[in-house]
Amino acid sequence: MAWAAVAAGLAGCGAGGLFGDSGGSGPFGGFGGGKGxxxxxxxxxxxxxxxxxxxxxxxxxxxxxxxxxxxxxxxxxxxxxxxxxxxxxxxxxxxxxxxxxxxxxxxxxxxxxxxxxxxxxxxxxxxxxxxxxxLVPESRFIGYFAPEDRATVGTGMIVSFRFNRPVRNRAAVERAIRVTADPPVEVAAHWFGDERLDLRPERYWRSGTRVTVDVRLRDVEAAPGVYGIQRRTVSFTVGRSQVSRVDAAAHTMEVRRDGRLLATLPVTAGAPETTTYNGKMVVTELYEVTRMNGATVGFKDASGKSEYDIKDVPHAMRLTESGTFLHGNYWAGPSVFGAANVSHGCVGLRDVKGGSAESPAGWFFDRTLVGDVVEVVNSRDRKVAPDNGLGGWNMGWARWKAGSALR
CATH class of the missing domain: 2.60.40.3780 (Immunoglobulin-like)
Incomplete structure (x- = not known):
């Protein structure tokens, strides 16, 4: 399947067109939207x-x-x-x-x-x-984590904990969190600072794997006088494999399902001055419609006002915490898709105002799970940081395991 740009449509929005992050690797703060x-x-x-x-x-x-x-x-x-x-x-x-x-x-x-x-x-x-x-009581700590219980996720899902207080005794906390898989596979932990712990296997999960996360943090001392309050077990299932490859130079995205080419979609990526990250990124959020404001990711004009503020962006899929999305675009000229890069760092698919299931963006959105992988190649930017969203697949296995407190 392949889509070509149509011959008529809405005009683009200013000198840019799309928007998102221009390359700066921001801190991880859960999977929420941009703030400012x-x-x-x-x-x-x-x-x-x-x-x-x-x-x-x-x-x-x-x-x-x-x-x-x-x-x-x-x-x-x-x-x-x-x-x-x-x-x-x-x-x-x-x-x-x-x-x-x-x-x-x-x-x-x-x-x-x-x-x-x-x-x-x-x-x-x-x-x-x-x-x-x-509110968390002063003497207690908690880990907010993803994915949720009983979820079905893509093969690139990484189990990620964000703690509300700095963890000084990383080894004790890491021992209290166990991730197992059926069929079995080695799962290793990696700390990003004192408040984030991610766990993943060496390669993407095998389709059909059932993953169990056993959290035994109750009464574990994470820092002097600070004890955990959680004790629970959750599980999730790994669905079909879907890995999409965005070629920023060719302006295309190949969507592969279980290794088979499902579609080739025309895209627009980051403009030369606001390029898109290279590397493997994981979908962490899906929004049928969302608002995007450039000021939240540093795009302001000389007067300090946002370069863009689009209140009804359709079919938005978050790829990084710092603001990179793959989303529908109804405001750029249709001739852009498959031919030019005009965005502020996001990857755009053709769409219509209000979103359409028949558009390339709607088609892809309806076939996407949280945990699916989108890899960008041939962009004139650096590789996405491993702690920007669920970017841990960009780190080699030996280095990943070296980030465990139990090594």
Whole structure:
């Protein structure tokens, strides 16, 4: 299967076209969206608590509001936990606000994601994604981790823990986390600093593998006087193999399913001044529609304003924590796809406003799992850092194992 660019469509958005990260390797901070004061000030969807807030009381204020128009949908969900759960709530009759149900209390030591879509008075949609974490008692620590229990993931999934406090006794914490597979395969751990621990096999998981994550952190002393509170077992299943190869020079993406070429799609990658990372990246989030604001990843004009702010980006798939996405693009001229690189670092597939399942972007989105691998080659940029998103596949096995506290 192959797609060619059509002969008519929407104009591109300014000198760039797409957007995302231009190459800077940012810190890992869970799998949330881009954050920044500039984006918050411009948001038409207002969320309380603020994006990235920590230590939120379980009975603290939780609200989503719009100054005009109406909220189309709001979803508040506990994430990166063995027991993900929806927060019950309702949109007010006037459509302007959402609040949790009476008597609702958030869980302690939990991470929550808020996803809201609104429609303004002129029928234009916008989306907002934020995250926050609730209070953890001072003498306790917790690991937020992915993937979730009972998930089906791609073969490139890496089990990743992010701890809310620095871990000084890495060996004790690492011993308390065991990842096993059926059929069996060696799984090794690698620390990225004092707050992140990733675990993976030497090569991508074999399709059909059932992976079990046994977390025994309760009463483990991670630092002087700081003890764990988690004790649980979760499992996930590895689905079919899908690895997609983006050739930034040829402007194409080959999608291979179980080793067989499924499709060749025309793409646009990073422009010469804002190139796309090379290397293996893993899909960590999927959004049918999301908002992207250049200020959150450093793209500002001379006046300090964002170079772009597109509120309804369709079919967005996150590849790095620092802001690289593979997403639908309805604003660039159709002749760009397969012919030129015009983005701010993302990889763009042709789409229509609102997103279409019949477009290349919609087709690919509907066939993508969290954990699928996208590899970029022939870009004039460096290789993505192993700690940027789930970039650990860019590190050799010997070096990976050397990052264990138990070596």
């Amino acid at each position: 004061a500039a984006a918050r000030e411009a948001d038409t969807i207002r969320v309380t608590p603020d994006d990235g807030a920590r230590g939120v009381p379980p009975d603290g204020r939780l609200e989503v509001r719009v100054p005009d128009g109406r909220l189309e949908s709001v979803r508040v969900r506990r994430v990166q936990d063995a027991e993900p759960a929806e927060v019950p709530g309702a949109v007010a009759p006037d459509g302007r606000s959402w609040r949790p149900g009476p008597g609702t209390r958030l869980a302690l030591a939990a991470k929550y994601a808020v996803d809201a879509v609104a429609v303004d008075g002129r029928g234009r949609r916008s989306a907002r994604h934020t995250t926050f974490t609730t």
